[in-house]
Amino acid sequence: GENVEQHPSTLSVQEGDSAVIKCTYSDSASNYFPWYKQELGKGPQLIIDIRSNVGEKKDQRIAVTLNKTAKHFSLHITETQPEDSAVYFCAAPAAGGTSYGKLTFGQGTILTVHP
């Protein structure tokens, strides 16, 4: 099955700095990579995703890059704000499955943005 590794487990930045979280996956057949943000007491919220036919996708201060050769993808947050503080999860379809939506999640990164 798919194995997803996420680093770092914790990340502390100053407001206005950039934050980068990286994930590696094992199944070369995987073709969809979402990122979720989970705030305390809430469910994971889909914030951005990328499909394997593109190398980068941006949405305002958030971007995701994908390197299929190296089997890793990264979340980039620019101009961080205190409200970006949360746990971030990456995910990939389990066992290369694109038909059934069985996602494997990374272990999560606790991002803290200091004012």
Place this chain on the structure above:
Amino acid sequence: DSGVTQTPKHLITATGQRVTLRCSPRSGDLSVYWYQQSLDQGLQFLIQYYNGEERAKGNILERFSAQQFPDLHSELNLSSLELGDSALYFCASSPPTSFNTQYFGPGTRLTVL
């Protein structure tokens, strides 16, 4: 707000008991997924239903079962509860055109005493 609803928000019960968690997907979504989130195991896929039929299974215990009803809401049944079943249980749904694009509900926090 993702549009996925879950009830109850909190559930406290004793070992050996049985509970039912309920989920309503977003309007138009036919797939429902159940995940368990615990500190030691992270976010783990349990099971998926599509339009009433089971589609995929993860590491779901035999004591756990689920179903999806004709109105597309789903229930996760947990029986013979153990202390280790204490966790957050999330439901997610996805649109028919993209199974992997999943939207999560607010979760049910289960505490087994």
